[in-house]
Amino acid sequence: MPDSDTLAFVDRPADSVGLVTPHIAKFDTPLPLACGKVLPEYELIYETYGTLNAARNNAVLICHALSGHHHAAGYHGSEDRKPGWWDAHIGPGKSIDTNRFFVVSLNNLGGCHGSTGPVSHNPETGRQWGPDFPMVTVSDWVVSQARLADQLGIERWAAAVGGSLGGMQVLQWTMTYPERVANAVVIAATPRLSAQNIAFNEVARQAIRSDPEFFGGWYAEHDTVPKRGLKLARMVGHITYLSEDAMGSKFGRDLRSTDLNFGFDVEFQVESYLRYQGDMFSTAFDANTYLLMTKALDYFDPSAAQSSDLASALAPAQCPFLVVSFTTDWRFPPARSRELVDALTRAGKAVSYANIDSPHGHDAFLLPEPRYHALFNAFMTRIARELNIDEMAIDETAREETL
Amino acid sequence: MRADLELIYDWVPQGAHVLDLACGDGVLLQRLAQEKNVTGYGLEIDPDGITQCVSRGVNVIEHNLDDGLGSFCDNSYDQVIMTQALQALRRPDKMLDEMLRVAEEGIITFPNFAYWRHRIHLGLRGYMPVSKSLPHAWYDTPNIHLSTFNDFEHLCREKGLVIVDRAVGVGDHKGHWSSKWWPNLFGEIAIFRVRRR
Numbered sequence: 001m002p003d004s005d006t007l008a009f010v011d012r013p014a015d016s017v018g019l020v021t022p023h024i025a026k027f028d029t030p031l032p033l034a035c036g037k038v039l040p041e042y043e044l045i046y047e048t049y050g051t052l053n054a055a056r057n058n059a060v061l062i063c064h065a066l067s068g069h070h071h072a073a074g075y076h077g078s079e080d081r082k083p084g085w086w087d088a089h090i091g092p093g094k095s096i097d098t099n100r101f102f103v104v105s106l107n108n109l110g111g112c113h114g115s116t117g118p119v120s121h122n123p124e125t126g127r128q129w130g131p132d133f134p135m136v137t138v139s140d141w142v143v144s145q146a147r148l149a150d151q152l153g154i155e156r157w158a159a160a161v162g163g164s165l166g167g168m169q170v171l172q173w174t175m176t177y178p179e180r181v182a183n184a185v186v187i188a189a190t191p192r193l194s195a196q197n198i199a200f201n202e203v204a205r206q207a208i209r210s211d212p213e214f215f216g217g218w219y220a221e222h223d224t225v226p227k228r229g230l231k232l233a234r235m236v237g238h239i240t241y242l243s244e245d246a247m248g249s250k251f252g253r254d255l256r257s258t259d260l261n262f263g264f265d266v267e268f269q270v271e272s273y274l275r276y277q278g279d280m281f282s283t284a285f286d287a288n289t290y291l292l293m294t295k296a297l298d299y300f301d302p303s304a305a306q307s308s309d310l311a312s313a314l315a316p317a318q319c320p321f322l323v324v325s326f327t328t329d330w331r332f333p334p335a336r337s338r339e340l341v342d343a344l345t346r347a348g349k350a351v352s353y354a355n356i357d358s359p360h361g362h363d364a365f366l367l368p369e370p371r372y373h374a375l376f377n378a379f380m381t382r383i384a385r386e387l388n389i390d391e392m393a394i395d396e397t398a399r400e401e402t403l
Numbered sequence: 404m405r406a407d408l409e410l411i412y413d414w415v416p417q418g419a420h421v422l423d424l425a426c427g428d429g430v431l432l433q434r435l436a437q438e439k440n441v442t443g444y445g446l447e448i449d450p451d452g453i454t455q456c457v458s459r460g461v462n463v464i465e466h467n468l469d470d471g472l473g474s475f476c477d478n479s480y481d482q483v484i485m486t487q488a489l490q491a492l493r494r495p496d497k498m499l500d501e502m503l504r505v506a507e508e509g510i511i512t513f514p515n516f517a518y519w520r521h522r523i524h525l526g527l528r529g530y531m532p533v534s535k536s537l538p539h540a541w542y543d544t545p546n547i548h549l550s551t552f553n554d555f556e557h558l559c560r561e562k563g564l565v566i567v568d569r570a571v572g573v574g575d576h577k578g579h580w581s582s583k584w585w586p587n588l589f590g591e592i593a594i595f596r597v598r599r600r
Contacts, residue, residue, distance in 0.1 A: 322457065341464060342474040345444055348420075352457050353464045354450070371450050378458040386460070 015091045016083060017049040017074035017098055022114060025151050031109075031144060034299075037134040040123065044148050045114030046070050046106035049090060050098035051392055052154070057182075058389045059154040060096055061145065062086065062105040063162030063169035066237070066293050067285060069113035072105040073098075086163075088368040095376035099391045100384045101158060108169075109144050110136040110292040118288035119220070131217025131288055138165075138300045142172045146180065156180045158383055163187040163365035164332065165293070168300045171340070174317035175302060183383050184317075185376070187324045188365035190336035191310050191343065192301035197331070200240055201294040204233035208287045217288050226287045231278035233290060238277050243328035243361030303343075310343035320350035322379045324372070326364035327357050352379070404430055406572040407486060407512045407592050414510055414568065414596055415441055419481040422505060424468055424498075425488035427452050429461035436461070443480060469493045472501040480506040487592075489513040490546040496558060503564065503599045515571065515586075515593045517551035522588075536591050552587040559597055568596035 022045050031039040047070050052059060062072050064085075073090035075083055089095045090103055107115040110133060118133040125132070149157070160181050162170045167189025173181050190197070208214060211229030215222050239247075251270040266272045303310040321344055325337035334355045344351040356372045358364035364372070383389070404412070408431045415421060418440045423432050426445025429452070435441035446466040447453050456463035468485075469492060483502040489495045490513050502509040514536035515521075521532035531541040539546065550558075552571070559566055571590025586593070 320460075320462075338474070345464070345474075346476065346479070348442070350462050351444075351464070352453070352462055354453050354457075355465045371454075374454045375450075375457060378454050382458055382460050 015093050016087065017091050019078075020047050020049065020071070020074040020076065020084075022047050022070055022076075024114070025148055027144075027147055027151075029147070031140070031147075033134050033140045034137040035135045039109070039116070039134060042109060042116035042144070043114075043120075044106050044109065044116070044144060046104060046148065047072065047074075047084075048105075048152075049073050049103040050101050052102040052152070053389065053392070055388075056153060056155065057387050058101050058158050058384075059149075059152070060101045060103045061149070061157045061160045061170075061173075062090070062096075062103060063141075063145070063160065063166035064105070064108065065162070065164035065166050066297065067281070067290070068166065069111060070105050070107040070115075071113070073103070085366065088366065089373075089376065095373055095380055096161065097380065097384075097391075100389050101380070104148070104152065104154070106145065106148060108136070108141045108293075110289060110296075112286035112289040117286070118217075118292065119286050128220050129288075130220060133288060133292065135295055136292060137296055138168050138172045139176065141169055141296070142176050145169070145173075146177055149180070156182055158387055158389065159183040159185055159380070161185040161187075162189070164189055164362065165297055165300075168297075171302065171314075172300075174319060174321070175313065178316045178318040181319050182387065183319050183322070183379075185322045185324070185379065186337075186340065188326055188329055188332055188337075188362055189323075189340070190332040191303065191340045193298055194336075198298050200236060201298055203236050205291055205294055207232035207236070208291060211287075214287065217291075219287065225282070227282040230282040230285060230287050230290065231275075234281035234285075235274045235278040238274060240331045241362045243330065243359060245328060245359050246361050246363075249359070310340070311346040314343055314347045314349060317344075317347070317349055321352070322376075323351060323353045324365075324375065325353075325355045326360070326362070327355060328359055329362045329364060331362040404434065405486075407594055410570055410572065410594055411484060411486065411510050411512070412439075415439060415482060415484070417441075419443075420479075422446065422472075422475065422480045422483045424483065424485040424502070426456065426461070426463060427486075429456035429459045429463060431484070431486075432456075432461045433459045468498065471497070472505050475505045477504055478507065482506050482508045482510060484510045486510075486512045487514070490548050490550065492548065495548050495550075496562075499558070499562065499564075499597075503597070508567070508596065508598045510594070510596050511555075512572075512592055512594045513550065513555070514546070515552045515590045516549040517553065517587045518591045519588050520591070534591070552590055552593045555593060555595060559595070563600050565598045565600055566595060567598050570594040 025044045028041050071084040072086040073084040092099050107113040110117045112119050118129045122129045160170045160173045167186040170184050170186050174184050208226055208229035211226035213224045214226040219225050254269040302313040306312040323337050323341050325334040341353040354375050421443040423445040426447050429445050432445050445463045447463050448467050453463050483506040492498050520534055524530050524532035571586045572592035
C-alpha cells in the first residue's frame with residue numbers, strides 16, 4: 001500500500017500536509033492516443049497526501065489545470081516560499097481532508113514537470129520529443145490516469161476533483177470510467193470552449209510560434225527558449241484569469257513612479273505585474289507543453305460525438321456531481337457551468353450546483369473563500385459519511401515527538 | 404418538519420420525479436427520497452440552504468426563480484412543488500404557468516393574507532400585518548405579492564386549472580375545524596394542489 005508522502009514539518013501551519021516527495025510511475029504498455037499515434041512507453045510523476053485505507057475506498061484524484069502540475073499541496077523543501085497550488089483546499093481539516101482521504105495528484109502526460117512530455121527523451125530518435133510529442137487530449141489523460149490508479153491499487157475514486165481544465169478531466173472520467181468514480185467535483189469548468197476561449201488560446205499559441213527563438217519547436221536544440229512568446233502567452237492568459245474588478249482593485253491606474261514619462265517602458269502597475277508574471281512563466285514552463293495543453297482545451301467537447309447533445313454524452317455517468325462556478329469568472333462563466341448542470345438534470349443525474357460570489361474571476365477556484373469552503377467541505381464530508389470513511393487514527397504522541 | 408411540508412409529503416406519490424422550488428435546507432426532499440423513493444432536484448438561492456442540502460445529500464441547484472424555469476423541459480417532472488415562495492416572486496402568475504409546463508401537477512403554499520390575525524392588524528389596528536407567517540416589516544419584506552386563499556382560487560379558475568386538493572395550515576397544526584369551513588379566514592398558510600386541465 002502506498003504510504004503518505006507527508007512528513008512532519010516544523011514551522012509550517014498545522015493544516016499543511018508538510019513536506020512531500022514526488023514519485024514516478026512507469027508504464028510499458030503502449031498508450032493509443034486520440035490523434036491516432038501510440039505512445040510506446042511513458043512515465044507519470046505524482047504526489048500523494050494522506051493514507052490509503054484498508055478498504056481502498058478513500059482515494060481522491062486531483063486533476064490539474066492548464067499550467068498546473070502534481071505539486072498540489074505541502075512543500076518540497078524547507079526553503080519553499082509557497083506551498084502546492086491547491087494547498088488552500090487540501091490538508092488536515094481542509095475541504096479535502098487528508099485525515100480522511102488519500103489524495104493523488106499527478107502531472108499530466110505532455111506536461112513539463114516530470115511526466116513524459118515534449119522535454120522528455122524520445123526513445124525512437126534519441127533526441128528530445130520537442131514538437132514531435134503527439135497531441136494529447138483530455139480523454140488520453142483520463143486513460144493514463146486510470147492506469148496510474150491501477151498501479152496504486154485504486155479500483156474506484158471516492159471523488160475525482162478538478163478546476164478549469166481539471167474539471168474537464170473529471171467530466172471525462174464520469175463518461176469513460178463511470179464505475180470507477182464515486183463522486184465528481186467540477187469547478188470553474190465548461191463542457192466545451194467557446195469561440196472566444198479558443199480565440200484567446202490561439203493568440204497565445206501564435207505568440208509562441210512566431211517567436212524567432214521557437215525554431216519550429218526545436219528551440220532546445222538551439223540552446224534557447226521562446227521566452228518572449230511564452231511571456232506574451234502568459235500575459236494574455238493572465239488577463240482572462242482575473243476579473244475586471246479584481247484587476248481594478250489590485251492596480252487601478254496606479255503608476256510605478258509619480259509622473260508620466262511619455263514612453264513605452266512600464267508606467268502602470270498593472271503593466272509591471274503582467275510583465276513580471278510573464279517573465280516568471282517564460283523561464284519555468286515549456287513552450288511545446290503550453291501549445292499542447294491549450295489544444296487539449298480546445299478539442300474537449302464530449303457532446304460532439306452526440307450531435308452536440310451533452311445530456312446524451314453524459315448518459316453513462318453514474319455518480320453524484322458537484323458543479324461550482326464563480327460569479328466574476330469570465331473565462332468559463334457561470335452560464336457554462338449551468339449548461340453542464342442542465343445537461344446533467346436532463347440526463348437525470350444526481351447533481352448540485354452553486355455559483356459562488358467572488359471578486360477574483362477564474363482564479364477564484366484556487367483561493368480560499370468561506371462559502372466555497374463550506375460547500376466543498378459539506379460535499380466531501382457527505383462522501384466520507386456515505387462511504388464509511390473514518391478519520392485516520394493519528395498517533396498524537398508520535399506527532400508530538402516529531403514536532 | 405414544518406406543518407405545510409408534512410401535508411405536502413402525503414401528496415407526493417411514491418417514486419415521483421419532482422422539482423422543489425425554493426427547497427430551503429432540503430429536509431422535504433431528503434425525507435421524500437429516503438421514505439418514498441422520490442427523485443429530483445431542489446432549486447434554492449440562499450447559500451446556507453444550498454450547503455445544508457449538499458450536506459444532506461439532496462440535489463440542489465442554485466437558481467433564481469425570477470429567471471423562470473426555462474432550463475427545464477416540458478413535462479420533465481411528475482410534480483413541481485413551491486413552498487412559501489409565490490409571494491416573493493416578481494410574477495407569480497407566470498411562475499404558475501411555468502410550473503405546469505414542466506409538470507402536470509403543482510403544489511403551492513403561501514401565507515394567506517386574509518387570515519383573521521392579519522385582518523385584525525390591518526382592519527382594526529391599521530398596520531400592515533406582522534405574524535409568524537409574515538415576519539417582516541413592510542419596508543424590508545421579500546413578500547411583494549401578498550394574496551389570499553380566495554385570490555389564488557380565482558387565479559386558478561382564470562387559468563382554467565383544476566384544484567385537486569386544498570388545505571390550510573394554522574400555526575404548527577395541519578388544520579383546524581374552523582379553517583376547513585372558512586379557510587380564507589382561519590387558514591394562516593394556504594396549500595394548493597393544482598393540475599392543468
